[in-house]
Amino acid sequence: MPPIQTTIKCPSCGSPQPAIIEQVIDIARDPGSKTRFLQGRLNFFQCPSCGFQGALATPLVYHDPVKELLLTYVPAEMRLTSIEQEKMLGGLIQQVVNSLPAESRKGYLLRPQTALTHQGLMERILEADGITREMLEAQRAKSKLAKELIDADAAARQALIAEQDQRIDADVLALLNAIVRSASAQEDAAFAEKAAQARDAVMQYSTAGKRAQAQKEEMEIAARDLEALGNQFNIDALVTLVASAPSLDRVTALAALGWQLMDYGFFQKLTERVDRAAGSERERLGSIRDRALVEIQRIQQAVQSEMNATVGVLQSILQAPDLDHAIEEYLPELNDVFFAVLEANLESARRNKQEAAIQRLEEVKTKILAALDQSLPPELRLIRDLLGQESDEQAERMMADHAGEINDNFVAALKAAVADLEANSPGAPSERLKKLLAQAEKQAALARFTGK
Numbered sequence: 001m002p003p004i005q006t007t008i009k010c011p012s013c014g015s016p017q018p019a020i021i022e023q024v025i026d027i028a029r030d031p032g033s034k035t036r037f038l039q040g041r042l043n044f045f046q047c048p049s050c051g052f053q054g055a056l057a058t059p060l061v062y063h064d065p066v067k068e069l070l071l072t073y074v075p076a077e078m079r080l081t082s083i084e085q086e087k088m089l090g091g092l093i094q095q096v097v098n099s100l101p102a103e104s105r106k107g108y109l110l111r112p113q114t115a116l117t118h119q120g121l122m123e124r125i126l127e128a129d130g131i132t133r134e135m136l137e138a139q140r141a142k143s144k145l146a147k148e149l150i151d152a153d154a155a156a157r158q159a160l161i162a163e164q165d166q167r168i169d170a171d172v173l174a175l176l177n178a179i180v181r182s183a184s185a186q187e188d189a190a191f192a193e194k195a196a197q198a199r200d201a202v203m204q205y206s207t208a209g210k211r212a213q214a215q216k217e218e219m220e221i222a223a224r225d226l227e228a229l230g231n232q233f234n235i236d237a238l239v240t241l242v243a244s245a246p247s248l249d250r251v252t253a254l255a256a257l258g259w260q261l262m263d264y265g266f267f268q269k270l271t272e273r274v275d276r277a278a279g280s281e282r283e284r285l286g287s288i289r290d291r292a293l294v295e296i297q298r299i300q301q302a303v304q305s306e307m308n309a310t311v312g313v314l315q316s317i318l319q320a321p322d323l324d325h326a327i328e329e330y331l332p333e334l335n336d337v338f339f340a341v342l343e344a345n346l347e348s349a350r351r352n353k354q355e356a357a358i359q360r361l362e363e364v365k366t367k368i369l370a371a372l373d374q375s376l377p378p379e380l381r382l383i384r385d386l387l388g389q390e391s392d393e394q395a396e397r398m399m400a401d402h403a404g405e406i407n408d409n410f411v412a413a414l415k416a417a418v419a420d421l422e423a424n425s426p427g428a429p430s431e432r433l434k435k436l437l438a439q440a441e442k443q444a445a446l447a448r449f450t451g452k
């Protein structure tokens with residue numbers, strides 16, 4: 001059930017335009033299609049003639065075999081009779097069933113559930129992920145509040161903050177921050193300005209804002225204290241720093257920044273201090289230790305769940321029927337954590353001599369590296385290749401071979417790379433790039449002169 005390449009009439013200007021229509025979202029075959037749908041990117045049409053953009057109305061069948069979920073949706077605006085609907089959906093469901101091996105054709109496939117609206121379809125999918133309608137409604141209410149705070153003028157805004165103080169929480173603050181960022185990124189200066197004013201007012205006047213402000217200050221102090229510790233770091237000094245925290249907020253801040261240092265040994269020493277103390281001091285140290293423990297557990301859980309999510313991404317890519325497509329889909333999400341998980345999987349497959357797994361993982365790794373490489377601008381690719389040469393002479397020869405690419409862009413990128421290397425890892429690589437830079441500047445000047 002590949003997407004259908006077709007020609008549609010633009011709903012706005014009526015001109016015929018090519019479009020891609022997907023009618024089956026089967027996350028067993030294409031794990032990325034779920035995200036595309038939830039983000040509104042599935043069947044999204046933009047008219048090259050008149051600029052119209054919007055979702056194309058089409059029947060949809062959603063299939064998640066793991067959750068045994070089969071959902072259908074037919075937009076009311078298509079005005080199909082129930083017989084026409086049944087016929088269209090029947091054909092799509094048949095495609096889903098046909099793609100499954102006989103042993104996976106279970107009873108739920110005979111009982112598709114109907115969603116009456118696009119929104120309803122999304123809610124059913126999210127519900128199966130454990131995201132309830134109440135959670136979605138709470139989220140919507142928060143978005144609405146954020147929008148009202150931005151739209152209000154200064155006086156009305158202050159009144160709104162006082163009136164809604166209880167509903168303004170960390171989520172609303174995070175939303176406002178995200179809106180400010182995205183408005184600035186889209187260069188919508190007027191809106192960004194208004195959003196920033198709303199955020200600043202909320203920080204200044206709301207209970208949650210004041211608290212966030214105080215936490216931010218605690219964070220800054222904790223960062224300074226830990227940095228001061230860095231020069232002669234030892235675990236006793238860290239225990240002393242945490243034990244002398246003037247507030248539990250400071251303990252939270254220290255844990256957020258120094259959690260990797262707060263291991264079993266750290267807590268043992270902290271507990272010794274609690275046990276040695278008496279009276280109110282014992283109570284004070286005890287509550288500091290309890291807070292630190294809670295924070296460390298919370299952070300470790302968050303790290304673990306990011307790891308789990310990353311493992312999920314890797315699984316989706318490994319199982320994808322169309323590997324290139326899956327990699328393209330997930331490329332923006334592939335970070336250092338992902339590569340660490342990939343390497344760990346390779347390591348374990350090698351240890352257990354699982355040939356098929358090794359091969360697939362190697363294939364995935366090679367393709368991802370190639371895809372990342374493709375997304376690099378050509379001048380950065382050349383610089384990377386130059387750094388990869390064994391000797392300076394080879395690098396110089398390589399650059400001479402690529403004379404056609406040595407232009408002002410390349411020189412600028414090379415300058416930036418030298419500065420970057422100097423700052424982060426001075427030594428041999430930056431020396432080589434400096435030599436090459438001198439040669440490149442000559443070549444580029446020469447090319448300009450000869451008009452090449």
Ligand SMILES: [Zn+2]
Nearest residue numbers: 010013047050
């Ligand atoms: Zn159009």
